[in-house]
Amino acid sequence: MPIDEVLKYIGLLGAFLYLASYFLLQAGYIGGNSKAYTYLNLSAASLVLVSLTTAFNAASVVIQVSWILISIFGMSRMYLLYRRIRFTDEEMEFVTEQLSELPLHLARKVLDIGLWIDGDRGAELTRQGEKNDNLIYLKEGRAEVLLNNTQIAICGPGSFIGEMTVMSGGPATATVRLISTARLLCIDAEALRALSQNEAGIASVIQNSFSRDMRLKLEATSRHVRTLNMVELGDHS
Template structure:
Protein backbone atom coordinates (compact mmCIF):
# COMPACT_ATOMS: atom_id res chain seq x y z
CA UNK A 1 0.00 0.00 0.00
CA UNK A 2 1.15 3.50 -0.76
CA UNK A 3 1.59 5.98 2.01
CA UNK A 4 -0.01 9.42 1.74
CA UNK A 5 3.28 10.83 0.49
CA UNK A 6 3.50 8.00 -2.04
CA UNK A 7 -0.07 8.54 -3.30
CA UNK A 8 0.59 12.26 -3.75
CA UNK A 9 3.75 11.48 -5.69
CA UNK A 10 1.96 8.94 -7.91
CA UNK A 11 -0.80 11.48 -8.65
CA UNK A 12 1.86 14.01 -9.57
CA UNK A 13 3.41 11.54 -11.99
CA UNK A 14 -0.02 10.87 -13.51
CA UNK A 15 -0.54 14.61 -14.06
CA UNK A 16 2.85 14.86 -15.79
CA UNK A 17 1.97 11.96 -18.10
CA UNK A 18 -1.40 13.58 -18.86
CA UNK A 19 0.40 16.84 -19.62
CA UNK A 20 2.62 15.13 -22.18
CA UNK A 21 -0.41 13.49 -23.84
CA UNK A 22 -2.63 16.57 -23.86
CA UNK A 23 -1.29 18.07 -27.09
CA UNK A 24 -2.53 21.51 -26.06
CA UNK A 25 0.15 23.91 -24.76
CA UNK A 26 -2.08 25.71 -22.26
CA UNK A 27 -3.49 22.49 -20.83
CA UNK A 28 0.00 21.00 -20.74
CA UNK A 29 1.36 23.90 -18.70
CA UNK A 30 -1.64 23.79 -16.36
CA UNK A 31 -1.19 20.08 -15.64
CA UNK A 32 2.53 20.54 -15.05
CA UNK A 33 1.76 23.38 -12.62
CA UNK A 34 -0.73 21.19 -10.74
CA UNK A 35 1.86 18.41 -10.51
CA UNK A 36 4.43 20.90 -9.23
CA UNK A 37 2.01 22.14 -6.56
CA UNK A 38 1.39 18.58 -5.35
CA UNK A 39 5.10 17.81 -5.24
CA UNK A 40 5.73 21.08 -3.40
CA UNK A 41 3.05 20.29 -0.80
CA UNK A 42 4.41 16.77 -0.40
CA UNK A 43 7.94 18.07 0.06
CA UNK A 44 6.90 20.78 2.53
CA UNK A 45 4.30 18.93 4.62
CA UNK A 46 5.02 15.22 4.35
CA UNK A 47 8.66 14.44 3.59
CA UNK A 48 10.39 17.76 4.36
CA UNK A 49 12.55 17.67 1.23
CA UNK A 50 14.25 21.07 0.96
CA UNK A 51 15.67 20.50 -2.53
CA UNK A 52 12.26 19.53 -3.92
CA UNK A 53 10.72 22.65 -2.35
CA UNK A 54 13.28 24.88 -4.04
CA UNK A 55 12.94 23.24 -7.45
CA UNK A 56 9.14 23.22 -7.43
CA UNK A 57 9.11 26.86 -6.30
CA UNK A 58 11.37 27.70 -9.25
CA UNK A 59 9.12 25.73 -11.62
CA UNK A 60 5.96 27.46 -10.37
CA UNK A 61 7.64 30.86 -10.62
CA UNK A 62 8.57 30.12 -14.24
CA UNK A 63 4.96 29.05 -14.89
CA UNK A 64 3.59 32.27 -13.42
CA UNK A 65 6.02 34.37 -15.46
CA UNK A 66 5.00 32.51 -18.63
CA UNK A 67 1.32 32.97 -17.82
CA UNK A 68 1.82 36.68 -17.23
CA UNK A 69 3.78 37.03 -20.48
CA UNK A 70 1.08 35.22 -22.47
CA UNK A 71 -1.63 37.46 -21.08
CA UNK A 72 0.35 40.58 -21.92
CA UNK A 73 0.91 39.30 -25.45
CA UNK A 74 -2.76 38.42 -25.89
CA UNK A 75 -3.80 41.85 -24.64
CA UNK A 76 -1.46 43.53 -27.11
CA UNK A 77 -2.70 41.49 -30.09
CA UNK A 78 -6.37 42.19 -29.36
CA UNK A 79 -6.05 45.97 -29.29
CA UNK A 80 -7.79 47.68 -32.20
CA UNK A 81 -7.57 51.24 -33.49
CA UNK A 82 -10.71 53.10 -34.52
CA UNK A 83 -10.78 51.71 -38.06
CA UNK A 84 -10.07 48.16 -36.93
CA UNK A 85 -12.68 48.33 -34.19
CA UNK A 86 -15.29 49.42 -36.73
CA UNK A 87 -14.43 46.37 -38.84
CA UNK A 88 -14.26 44.02 -35.86
CA UNK A 89 -17.60 45.12 -34.45
CA UNK A 90 -19.18 45.15 -37.91
CA UNK A 91 -18.54 42.39 -40.41
CA UNK A 92 -16.36 40.40 -37.96
CA UNK A 93 -18.65 40.77 -34.96
CA UNK A 94 -19.19 37.01 -34.56
CA UNK A 95 -15.46 36.25 -34.35
CA UNK A 96 -13.45 36.14 -31.11
CA UNK A 97 -11.21 39.17 -30.76
CA UNK A 98 -8.05 37.17 -31.36
CA UNK A 99 -9.46 35.64 -34.56
CA UNK A 100 -10.60 39.07 -35.77
CA UNK A 101 -7.07 40.35 -35.17
CA UNK A 102 -5.63 37.53 -37.30
CA UNK A 103 -8.08 38.21 -40.12
CA UNK A 104 -7.54 41.98 -40.16
CA UNK A 105 -3.79 41.41 -40.30
CA UNK A 106 -4.25 39.72 -43.70
CA UNK A 107 -4.77 43.15 -45.28
CA UNK A 108 -3.62 46.75 -45.25
CA UNK A 109 -5.30 50.08 -44.63
CA UNK A 110 -5.17 52.38 -47.63
CA UNK A 111 -6.41 55.80 -48.71
CA UNK A 112 -8.40 56.13 -51.93
CA UNK A 113 -9.19 59.16 -54.10
CA UNK A 114 -12.46 60.13 -55.76
CA UNK A 115 -12.86 58.26 -59.02
CA UNK A 116 -10.69 55.30 -58.02
CA UNK A 117 -12.16 52.02 -59.26
CA UNK A 118 -12.12 49.12 -56.80
CA UNK A 119 -13.83 46.46 -58.93
CA UNK A 120 -14.71 46.22 -62.61
CA UNK A 121 -17.90 44.52 -63.73
CA UNK A 122 -17.22 41.18 -65.41
CA UNK A 123 -13.57 41.09 -64.37
CA UNK A 124 -11.85 38.97 -61.76
CA UNK A 125 -11.81 40.58 -58.33
CA UNK A 126 -8.30 40.38 -56.93
CA UNK A 127 -9.02 42.14 -53.63
CA UNK A 128 -11.69 42.41 -50.99
CA UNK A 129 -12.34 45.75 -49.27
CA UNK A 130 -13.86 47.07 -46.08
CA UNK A 131 -14.90 50.72 -46.32
CA UNK A 132 -14.04 52.62 -43.14
CA UNK A 133 -14.82 56.10 -44.45
CA UNK A 134 -16.05 57.68 -47.67
CA UNK A 135 -18.55 56.35 -50.20
CA UNK A 136 -18.49 54.32 -53.40
CA UNK A 137 -21.02 53.78 -56.18
CA UNK A 138 -21.82 50.34 -57.54
CA UNK A 139 -22.96 50.32 -61.17
CA UNK A 140 -23.96 47.60 -63.59
CA UNK A 141 -24.38 48.22 -67.31
CA UNK A 142 -23.76 51.89 -66.65
CA UNK A 143 -26.67 52.08 -64.21
CA UNK A 144 -26.25 52.76 -60.50
CA UNK A 145 -27.40 49.73 -58.52
CA UNK A 146 -26.20 50.68 -55.04
CA UNK A 147 -24.05 52.79 -52.79
CA UNK A 148 -21.31 51.51 -50.50
CA UNK A 149 -20.89 53.38 -47.24
CA UNK A 150 -18.70 53.06 -44.13
CA UNK A 151 -19.05 49.57 -42.69
CA UNK A 152 -19.66 47.89 -46.05
CA UNK A 153 -17.64 45.06 -47.59
CA UNK A 154 -16.76 45.21 -51.28
CA UNK A 155 -15.81 42.12 -53.25
CA UNK A 156 -16.95 39.56 -50.70
CA UNK A 157 -19.05 37.75 -53.32
CA UNK A 158 -15.87 36.75 -55.15
CA UNK A 159 -14.41 35.19 -52.00
CA UNK A 160 -17.58 33.12 -51.66
CA UNK A 161 -18.06 32.14 -55.31
CA UNK A 162 -14.77 32.83 -57.06
CA UNK A 163 -16.69 34.47 -59.90
CA UNK A 164 -16.20 37.79 -61.65
CA UNK A 165 -17.41 41.12 -60.26
CA UNK A 166 -21.12 41.71 -60.74
CA UNK A 167 -20.70 45.49 -60.62
CA UNK A 168 -18.16 48.24 -61.06
CA UNK A 169 -17.46 49.95 -57.75
CA UNK A 170 -16.05 53.48 -57.92
CA UNK A 171 -15.16 55.79 -55.06
CA UNK A 172 -17.28 58.96 -55.13
CA UNK A 173 -15.33 60.62 -52.32
CA UNK A 174 -11.93 60.29 -50.65
CA UNK A 175 -12.02 57.08 -48.63
CA UNK A 176 -10.14 54.95 -46.14
CA UNK A 177 -10.46 51.23 -46.63
CA UNK A 178 -9.00 47.89 -45.62
CA UNK A 179 -7.76 45.86 -48.58
CA UNK A 180 -6.68 42.23 -48.75
CA UNK A 181 -5.90 39.88 -51.61
CA UNK A 182 -8.74 37.44 -52.27
CA UNK A 183 -6.11 34.73 -52.64
CA UNK A 184 -4.76 35.55 -49.17
CA UNK A 185 -8.28 35.52 -47.70
CA UNK A 186 -9.05 32.13 -49.26
CA UNK A 187 -5.74 30.77 -47.95
CA UNK A 188 -6.58 32.14 -44.50
CA UNK A 189 -9.93 30.33 -44.59
CA UNK A 190 -8.19 27.11 -45.66
CA UNK A 191 -5.68 27.45 -42.84
CA UNK A 192 -8.33 28.31 -40.22
CA UNK A 193 -11.15 25.96 -41.06
CA UNK A 194 -12.78 26.49 -37.66
CA UNK A 195 -13.36 30.15 -38.58
CA UNK A 196 -14.53 29.55 -42.13
CA UNK A 197 -18.25 29.09 -41.36
CA UNK A 198 -18.41 32.23 -39.22
CA UNK A 199 -16.57 34.43 -41.74
CA UNK A 200 -18.46 33.11 -44.75
CA UNK A 201 -21.75 33.65 -42.91
CA UNK A 202 -20.76 37.28 -42.26
CA UNK A 203 -19.88 37.71 -45.94
CA UNK A 204 -23.18 36.13 -46.99
CA UNK A 205 -25.16 38.43 -44.70
CA UNK A 206 -23.36 41.48 -46.11
CA UNK A 207 -24.03 40.31 -49.66
CA UNK A 208 -27.73 39.70 -49.00
CA UNK A 209 -28.12 43.16 -47.48
CA UNK A 210 -26.49 44.76 -50.54
CA UNK A 211 -28.72 42.79 -52.89
CA UNK A 212 -31.82 43.92 -51.00
CA UNK A 213 -30.62 47.53 -51.13
CA UNK A 214 -29.92 47.22 -54.87
CA UNK A 215 -33.40 45.81 -55.51
CA UNK A 216 -34.97 48.66 -53.56
CA UNK A 217 -32.96 51.22 -55.54
CA UNK A 218 -33.87 49.65 -58.87
CA UNK A 219 -37.54 49.44 -57.90
CA UNK A 220 -37.72 53.14 -57.06
CA UNK A 221 -35.66 54.43 -59.99
Protein backbone atom coordinates (compact mmCIF):
# COMPACT_ATOMS: atom_id res chain seq x y z
CA MET A 1 0.00 0.00 0.00
CA PRO A 2 1.41 3.46 -0.91
CA ILE A 3 2.62 5.56 2.02
CA ASP A 4 0.13 8.30 1.13
CA GLU A 5 -2.71 5.81 1.53
CA VAL A 6 -1.38 4.62 4.91
CA LEU A 7 -1.07 8.19 6.19
CA LYS A 8 -4.61 8.94 5.03
CA TYR A 9 -5.95 6.11 7.19
CA ILE A 10 -3.80 7.25 10.10
CA GLY A 11 -5.35 10.70 9.79
CA LEU A 12 -8.86 9.22 9.67
CA LEU A 13 -8.13 7.23 12.83
CA GLY A 14 -7.03 10.44 14.53
CA ALA A 15 -10.26 12.16 13.44
CA PHE A 16 -12.26 9.22 14.81
CA LEU A 17 -10.50 9.51 18.18
CA TYR A 18 -11.31 13.23 18.30
CA LEU A 19 -14.98 12.49 17.68
CA ALA A 20 -15.02 9.56 20.12
CA SER A 21 -13.49 11.63 22.94
CA TYR A 22 -15.98 14.44 22.40
CA PHE A 23 -18.93 12.04 22.28
CA LEU A 24 -17.83 10.28 25.48
CA LEU A 25 -17.43 13.67 27.16
CA GLN A 26 -20.89 14.87 26.14
CA ALA A 27 -22.47 11.53 27.05
CA GLY A 28 -21.00 11.79 30.56
CA TYR A 29 -18.87 8.65 30.31
CA ILE A 30 -15.64 10.56 30.86
CA GLY A 31 -14.83 13.94 32.39
CA GLY A 32 -12.90 16.83 30.90
CA ASN A 33 -10.24 16.38 33.59
CA SER A 34 -9.99 12.61 33.20
CA LYS A 35 -6.91 10.73 32.03
CA ALA A 36 -8.98 9.00 29.35
CA TYR A 37 -10.04 12.30 27.75
CA THR A 38 -6.48 13.64 27.79
CA TYR A 39 -4.98 10.46 26.33
CA LEU A 40 -7.62 10.27 23.60
CA ASN A 41 -6.96 13.85 22.51
CA LEU A 42 -3.18 13.41 22.65
CA SER A 43 -3.43 10.28 20.51
CA ALA A 44 -5.82 11.94 18.06
CA ALA A 45 -3.62 15.00 17.59
CA SER A 46 -0.49 12.87 17.16
CA LEU A 47 -2.10 10.68 14.49
CA VAL A 48 -3.44 13.65 12.55
CA LEU A 49 -0.04 15.36 12.77
CA VAL A 50 1.66 12.26 11.37
CA SER A 51 -0.82 12.18 8.49
CA LEU A 52 0.16 15.75 7.56
CA THR A 53 3.74 14.82 6.70
CA THR A 54 2.77 14.21 3.08
CA ALA A 55 -0.17 16.61 2.93
CA PHE A 56 1.25 19.61 4.75
CA ASN A 57 -1.18 22.23 6.00
CA ALA A 58 0.31 24.95 8.21
CA ALA A 59 -2.91 25.80 10.06
CA SER A 60 -3.66 22.16 10.79
CA VAL A 61 -0.10 21.53 11.99
CA VAL A 62 -0.32 24.48 14.40
CA ILE A 63 -3.62 23.15 15.77
CA GLN A 64 -2.32 19.60 16.26
CA VAL A 65 0.97 20.70 17.84
CA SER A 66 -0.92 23.04 20.16
CA TRP A 67 -3.32 20.23 21.09
CA ILE A 68 -0.39 17.92 21.87
CA LEU A 69 1.31 20.55 24.05
CA ILE A 70 -1.95 21.28 25.90
CA SER A 71 -2.49 17.55 26.49
CA ILE A 72 1.05 17.15 27.83
CA PHE A 73 0.48 20.14 30.10
CA GLY A 74 -2.76 18.55 31.36
CA MET A 75 -1.05 15.20 32.01
CA SER A 76 1.77 16.93 33.90
CA ARG A 77 -0.74 18.90 35.95
CA MET A 78 -2.67 15.74 36.84
CA TYR A 79 0.54 13.94 37.80
CA LEU A 80 1.56 16.74 40.17
CA LEU A 81 -2.00 16.93 41.51
CA TYR A 82 -2.17 13.19 42.18
CA ARG A 83 1.16 13.25 44.00
CA ARG A 84 -0.36 15.57 46.62
CA ILE A 85 -3.51 13.46 47.13
CA ARG A 86 -3.56 11.25 50.19
CA PHE A 87 -6.10 8.66 51.33
CA THR A 88 -6.40 6.68 54.53
CA ASP A 89 -6.76 2.91 54.20
CA GLU A 90 -10.47 3.28 54.98
CA GLU A 91 -10.94 5.93 52.31
CA MET A 92 -8.97 3.97 49.72
CA GLU A 93 -11.14 0.92 50.31
CA PHE A 94 -14.26 3.02 49.64
CA VAL A 95 -12.72 4.54 46.50
CA THR A 96 -11.72 1.11 45.18
CA GLU A 97 -15.15 -0.39 45.81
CA GLN A 98 -17.41 2.50 44.79
CA LEU A 99 -15.48 5.21 42.93
CA SER A 100 -12.88 3.26 40.97
CA GLU A 101 -13.93 4.95 37.70
CA LEU A 102 -13.28 8.45 39.09
CA PRO A 103 -9.97 10.28 38.82
CA LEU A 104 -8.39 10.38 42.25
CA HIS A 105 -8.72 14.15 42.64
CA LEU A 106 -12.49 13.89 42.10
CA ALA A 107 -12.74 10.96 44.51
CA ARG A 108 -10.94 13.16 47.03
CA LYS A 109 -13.59 15.86 46.54
CA VAL A 110 -16.36 13.38 47.32
CA LEU A 111 -14.62 12.21 50.48
CA ASP A 112 -13.96 15.79 51.58
CA ILE A 113 -17.71 16.40 51.95
CA GLY A 114 -18.12 13.24 54.02
CA LEU A 115 -17.46 12.21 57.60
CA TRP A 116 -16.63 8.78 59.01
CA ILE A 117 -18.55 7.95 62.18
CA ASP A 118 -19.37 4.96 64.38
CA GLY A 119 -23.05 4.06 64.64
CA ASP A 120 -24.77 2.49 67.64
CA ARG A 121 -27.28 -0.32 67.44
CA GLY A 122 -30.82 1.08 67.21
CA ALA A 123 -29.77 4.38 65.61
CA GLU A 124 -32.06 5.58 62.81
CA LEU A 125 -30.18 6.49 59.63
CA THR A 126 -33.28 7.62 57.73
CA ARG A 127 -36.94 8.04 58.69
CA GLN A 128 -39.73 7.36 56.21
CA GLY A 129 -41.27 10.57 54.87
CA GLU A 130 -38.53 12.84 56.19
CA LYS A 131 -35.78 14.55 54.21
CA ASN A 132 -32.34 12.93 54.13
CA ASP A 133 -29.49 15.26 55.04
CA ASN A 134 -26.85 12.66 54.17
CA LEU A 135 -26.03 9.86 51.80
CA ILE A 136 -24.79 7.07 54.05
CA TYR A 137 -22.38 4.29 53.16
CA LEU A 138 -22.47 1.27 55.43
CA LYS A 139 -18.87 0.08 55.62
CA GLU A 140 -19.39 -2.30 58.53
CA GLY A 141 -22.48 -3.54 60.36
CA ARG A 142 -26.08 -4.26 59.40
CA ALA A 143 -29.28 -2.25 59.16
CA GLU A 144 -32.95 -3.11 58.71
CA VAL A 145 -35.20 -1.38 56.18
CA LEU A 146 -38.70 -0.66 57.47
CA LEU A 147 -41.68 0.31 55.32
CA ASN A 148 -44.67 1.37 57.43
CA ASN A 149 -42.92 -0.24 60.43
CA THR A 150 -42.63 -3.60 58.62
CA GLN A 151 -39.19 -5.00 57.93
CA ILE A 152 -38.73 -5.51 54.20
CA ALA A 153 -34.95 -5.91 53.86
CA ILE A 154 -31.59 -6.08 55.59
CA CYS A 155 -28.62 -3.96 54.45
CA GLY A 156 -25.13 -5.30 54.93
CA PRO A 157 -21.60 -3.93 54.50
CA GLY A 158 -21.09 -2.08 51.22
CA SER A 159 -24.64 -0.73 51.02
CA PHE A 160 -25.70 2.86 50.36
CA ILE A 161 -28.56 4.27 52.41
CA GLY A 162 -30.61 7.19 51.13
CA GLU A 163 -29.42 6.78 47.53
CA MET A 164 -32.94 6.75 46.05
CA THR A 165 -33.69 10.36 46.98
CA VAL A 166 -30.34 11.99 47.72
CA MET A 167 -30.02 13.52 44.24
CA SER A 168 -33.62 14.76 44.11
CA GLY A 169 -33.74 16.00 47.68
CA GLY A 170 -37.02 14.18 48.27
CA PRO A 171 -38.13 12.50 51.50
CA ALA A 172 -36.89 9.05 52.50
CA THR A 173 -38.97 6.19 51.10
CA ALA A 174 -38.32 3.98 54.13
CA THR A 175 -36.91 3.99 57.64
CA VAL A 176 -33.47 2.46 58.03
CA ARG A 177 -32.30 1.45 61.51
CA LEU A 178 -29.03 -0.11 62.62
CA ILE A 179 -29.37 -3.61 64.09
CA SER A 180 -25.70 -3.76 65.07
CA THR A 181 -22.85 -1.39 65.74
CA ALA A 182 -21.58 0.03 62.46
CA ARG A 183 -18.94 2.09 60.70
CA LEU A 184 -20.50 4.71 58.44
CA LEU A 185 -19.47 7.30 55.87
CA CYS A 186 -21.95 10.19 55.93
CA ILE A 187 -21.77 12.37 52.81
CA ASP A 188 -23.56 15.73 52.93
CA ALA A 189 -26.48 15.44 50.49
CA GLU A 190 -26.67 19.11 49.48
CA ALA A 191 -22.92 19.31 48.90
CA LEU A 192 -23.03 16.09 46.84
CA ARG A 193 -25.78 17.49 44.61
CA ALA A 194 -23.78 20.68 44.04
CA LEU A 195 -20.60 18.71 43.35
CA SER A 196 -22.41 16.44 40.88
CA GLN A 197 -23.77 19.44 38.99
CA ASN A 198 -20.28 20.91 38.63
CA GLU A 199 -18.54 17.62 37.81
CA ALA A 200 -20.40 15.43 35.30
CA GLY A 201 -17.96 12.60 35.90
CA ILE A 202 -18.92 12.40 39.56
CA ALA A 203 -22.63 12.26 38.80
CA SER A 204 -22.14 9.41 36.31
CA VAL A 205 -19.96 7.29 38.61
CA ILE A 206 -22.22 7.87 41.63
CA GLN A 207 -25.28 6.79 39.63
CA ASN A 208 -23.45 3.65 38.47
CA SER A 209 -22.63 2.83 42.09
CA PHE A 210 -26.26 3.39 43.04
CA SER A 211 -27.41 1.08 40.25
CA ARG A 212 -25.10 -1.71 41.41
CA ASP A 213 -26.22 -1.20 44.98
CA MET A 214 -29.90 -1.26 44.01
CA ARG A 215 -29.45 -4.52 42.10
CA LEU A 216 -27.80 -6.13 45.13
CA LYS A 217 -30.52 -4.82 47.43
CA LEU A 218 -33.27 -6.23 45.21
CA GLU A 219 -31.56 -9.62 45.23
CA ALA A 220 -31.18 -9.46 49.03
CA THR A 221 -34.82 -8.42 49.44
CA SER A 222 -35.98 -11.34 47.32
CA ARG A 223 -33.97 -13.73 49.47
CA HIS A 224 -35.35 -12.09 52.63
CA VAL A 225 -38.96 -12.45 51.43
CA ARG A 226 -38.37 -16.09 50.49
CA THR A 227 -36.94 -16.76 53.95
CA LEU A 228 -39.96 -15.12 55.65
CA ASN A 229 -42.35 -17.17 53.51
CA MET A 230 -40.55 -20.38 54.42
CA VAL A 231 -40.72 -19.48 58.11
CA GLU A 232 -44.46 -18.77 57.83
CA LEU A 233 -45.04 -22.09 56.04
CA GLY A 234 -43.08 -23.86 58.76
CA ASP A 235 -45.19 -22.20 61.45
CA HIS A 236 -48.40 -23.34 59.77
CA SER A 237 -47.29 -26.90 59.18
